[in-house]
Amino acid sequence: MARIVMKFGGTSMAGSERIRGVAARVKREIDAGNEVAVVVSAMAGETDRLVGFCREASPLADPREYDVVVAAGEQVTSGLLAIALQAAGVPARSWLGWQLPVHSSSAHSVARIEGIETDGVLAAMARGEVAVVPGFQGLSAENRITTLGRGGSDTSAVALAAALKADRCDIYTDVDGVYTTDPRIVPRARKLDRITYEEMLELASVGAKVLQTRSVELAMKEKVRVQVLSSFSDAPGTLVVDEDEEMERELIAGVAYDKNEAKVTLVGVPDRPGVVAAIFGPLADANVNVDMIVQNIAKGEGTTDVTFTVPRTQLPLSLDVLGKAHGDIGHAQVLSDANVAKISVVGVGMRSHAGVAATMFRALADRGINIQAITTSEIKVSVLIAEEYVELAVRVLHTAYGLDSEVAA
Amino acid sequence: MARIVMKFGGTSMAGSERIRGVAARVKREIDAGNEVAVVVSAMAGETDRLVGFCREASPLADPREYDVVVAAGEQVTSGLLAIALQAAGVPARSWLGWQLPVHSSSAHSVARIEGIETDGVLAAMARGEVAVVPGFQGLSAENRITTLGRGGSDTSAVALAAALKADRCDIYTDVDGVYTTDPRIVPRARKLDRITYEEMLELASVGAKVLQTRSVELAMKEKVRVQVLSSFSDAPGTLVVDEDEEMERELIAGVAYDKNEAKVTLVGVPDRPGVVAAIFGPLADANVNVDMIVQNIAKGEGTTDVTFTVPRTQLPLSLDVLGKAHGDIGHAQVLSDANVAKISVVGVGMRSHAGVAATMFRALADRGINIQAITTSEIKVSVLIAEEYVELAVRVLHTAYGLDSEVAA
Numbered sequence: 001m002a003r004i005v006m007k008f009g010g011t012s013m014a015g016s017e018r019i020r021g022v023a024a025r026v027k028r029e030i031d032a033g034n035e036v037a038v039v040v041s042a043m044a045g046e047t048d049r050l051v052g053f054c055r056e057a058s059p060l061a062d063p064r065e066y067d068v069v070v071a072a073g074e075q076v077t078s079g080l081l082a083i084a085l086q087a088a089g090v091p092a093r094s095w096l097g098w099q100l101p102v103h104s105s106s107a108h109s110v111a112r113i114e115g116i117e118t119d120g121v122l123a124a125m126a127r128g129e130v131a132v133v134p135g136f137q138g139l140s141a142e143n144r145i146t147t148l149g150r151g152g153s154d155t156s157a158v159a160l161a162a163a164l165k166a167d168r169c170d171i172y173t174d175v176d177g178v179y180t181t182d183p184r185i186v187p188r189a190r191k192l193d194r195i196t197y198e199e200m201l202e203l204a205s206v207g208a209k210v211l212q213t214r215s216v217e218l219a220m221k222e223k224v225r226v227q228v229l230s231s232f233s234d235a236p237g238t239l240v241v242d243e244d245e246e247m248e249r250e251l252i253a254g255v256a257y258d259k260n261e262a263k264v265t266l267v268g269v270p271d272r273p274g275v276v277a278a279i280f281g282p283l284a285d286a287n288v289n290v291d292m293i294v295q296n297i298a299k300g301e302g303t304t305d306v307t308f309t310v311p312r313t314q315l316p317l318s319l320d321v322l323g324k325a326h327g328d329i330g331h332a333q334v335l336s337d338a339n340v341a342k343i344s345v346v347g348v349g350m351r352s353h354a355g356v357a358a359t360m361f362r363a364l365a366d367r368g369i370n371i372q373a374i375t376t377s378e379i380k381v382s383v384l385i386a387e388e389y390v391e392l393a394v395r396v397l398h399t400a401y402g403l404d405s406e407v408a409a
Numbered sequence: 410m411a412r413i414v415m416k417f418g419g420t421s422m423a424g425s426e427r428i429r430g431v432a433a434r435v436k437r438e439i440d441a442g443n444e445v446a447v448v449v450s451a452m453a454g455e456t457d458r459l460v461g462f463c464r465e466a467s468p469l470a471d472p473r474e475y476d477v478v479v480a481a482g483e484q485v486t487s488g489l490l491a492i493a494l495q496a497a498g499v500p501a502r503s504w505l506g507w508q509l510p511v512h513s514s515s516a517h518s519v520a521r522i523e524g525i526e527t528d529g530v531l532a533a534m535a536r537g538e539v540a541v542v543p544g545f546q547g548l549s550a551e552n553r554i555t556t557l558g559r560g561g562s563d564t565s566a567v568a569l570a571a572a573l574k575a576d577r578c579d580i581y582t583d584v585d586g587v588y589t590t591d592p593r594i595v596p597r598a599r600k601l602d603r604i605t606y607e608e609m610l611e612l613a614s615v616g617a618k619v620l621q622t623r624s625v626e627l628a629m630k631e632k633v634r635v636q637v638l639s640s641f642s643d644a645p646g647t648l649v650v651d652e653d654e655e656m657e658r659e660l661i662a663g664v665a666y667d668k669n670e671a672k673v674t675l676v677g678v679p680d681r682p683g684v685v686a687a688i689f690g691p692l693a694d695a696n697v698n699v700d701m702i703v704q705n706i707a708k709g710e711g712t713t714d715v716t717f718t719v720p721r722t723q724l725p726l727s728l729d730v731l732g733k734a735h736g737d738i739g740h741a742q743v744l745s746d747a748n749v750a751k752i753s754v755v756g757v758g759m760r761s762h763a764g765v766a767a768t769m770f771r772a773l774a775d776r777g778i779n780i781q782a783i784t785t786s787e788i789k790v791s792v793l794i795a796e797e798y799v800e801l802a803v804r805v806l807h808t809a810y811g812l813d814s815e816v817a818a
Contacts, residue, residue, distance in 0.1 A: 016462065016465035016466055019466060020466075050485065053425065053485065053489055054488075054489065054492060056425035057425055057428060057429075057489045057490075057492040057493045057496065058492045058493065058495065058496035060496070061492045062491065062492055062495050064502070065488040065489075065491040065492045065495075065502070065503055066488070066492070067488075068484060068485075068487065068488035068491075068503050068505070069484070069485050069488035069489055069492075071484075072481040072482075072484045072485045073481075075477060075478070075480075075481045075484070076459065076462065076477075076478050076481045078477065079463075079474040079475070079476075079477030079478035080462055080463065080466045080474075080478055081466075082471065082474040082477075083463060083466040083467045083470045083471055083474045083475070083478075084466045084467065086467065086471050086474075087466065087467035087469070093471075093473070093474070094474055094477050096477070096554075098507065099552060099553075143508060144508075145505075
């Protein structure tokens, strides 16, 4: 017998037919003798509809009331799944965020879970009843409904799994696991059986949006074994685990890409203390999310060049901010380029293996792909290249690191 | 300064534009220096949508989970109205059923309000904040969401007005008050300035569906002054008041009709003790709502005829039940007629005036309209006639009791 938290996303809950399908999957775990709690998202499209109502009511909606409105989507699906489970012969009840309760901070619309009371749910699960918990919801110290931010249901599921000391947290989604890269670009991409939390975080932040980043951080911190798998097939998924569990470690877990970046270069920046702060302080104040930052050593004439990337949608704002800060920075010129993309190779194996970066640079050079900037972390190497080479670069690297499967997907 | 509860129905809350209109109306009461609590329904059509989901999940949905699902509609509109009020410069917050809380019985989907805690709301209202309360919702002793049954928001509003000791409970709807009869049939129908609770109850139960019956009963019991008025015009509405307040009393408040009845006559029923129980017991067990019942004295041969009406949709069921009970009843024959209608004249004035019924019978006889059955109460006379005469009968009676206005509506 195991204690399992199952989480179903919006596409899995979209309509009565699919909710019955979810109930059937939950029933299988119960029939296998497991204790089960289920975390559900709102029906696909419902949260957008509710957010739209709030915006129409006021562009500056009070986040406390926004939370009252948008939390309704998960309330509906939790009740419906409890009904569908009962219809399938499985005892079940819904436990709303304020009923458990899921204690959260008071940062409405972006609240953080602070603790989950589980006595009632554990007692219900012990007598064979499925606990259906709406994701995304919390309760503030002021007794008001909070929500955790878009995609927060993954975090709800992991937090509940941690609080229940569950053996596993199964996240059912519309993909059947985590792949070595985007199968639309590389048909020979392989589904990973296992991936570490750290790799998952790096892959998520560079565009493999299978799990919400916060949920992976929480799973890593609380050591929750997370499994990503499909609601629509019975294929085994990908297990996200601690590095210690990852026995047969691959050098590289995957190749990710991100086309949503733009490059900015400040030419002729005076090489003096505080000049970097003069650049990035105003950008931070304007809520620009700067990603890669590259600064070379000063040239002979006492100036340097600084290159960084920003989200493509924030490029006009960034140029505007830099224009206003020109007096403080004292740069000679601003260059910008929106036609860039970031390619990253990610893997905990590179900690103990030299030559990962060199393999990357050589493989790209062999195809004549120019590298515009490089950043590295302990388990990731990222390069910036011209956008038109993205697909080629991903395929070349996927092959170079030996990730191709025997057969095309 | 007055303390007012305003209630807005589903058509008043259908979409952002209308919700802004509601906010503007509420603002007017605040600007006039009043303390205001608002009770809202779900957007028109939303409760049907949610009920539909429940039915699809299971025809026999657990009423506790049904309540979780359908209560979401009012939760959404309460948050949206709070946002819209703030956007209009009026401090406001939503108070959900479980937050006040609105204590109710545990009869899920048809719960009764047992008490409303008002400390928080009263304090908020005293500092100029509008309290927005979703109608229809309660909280059971088991800490679970309950709902009050369809149309329950009127009852929520009256109960809140009673708990707050409000000066007035204004029910905004899509009609602008209570009329002497259906203006579609009688263009000279007049809007009543005032009507007593008792008259309102009799009119509601015979088809003038402006207020939910339970809400009028509660208003009468708690002596809440209810005003019915339109969300879409500034015309004065109809005040529903205690009989003592009703100074210039009309003889007749209105003429109502109901085309949803069917007539059943049992011919040759043995005239012995218990035979009436043998007829209506099985019908009650089958949940048939019997309305008018007429039994004449026994004829010479020791038998009698019993006539009664049932909802037209329940006629086949009723005939089935009577067929099975034939052995116990021992009647000679069953006659039924679905082409009947009930016409009622209602007014507290008839308590002290003779001749109201006689006027009715003569007016109908003058037009050759045959009366098939008669029932009377203290403030109502109802007759059953052939359905094709309904419009003629309503017009004739409206004129006979002097209810016609000077000008056509």
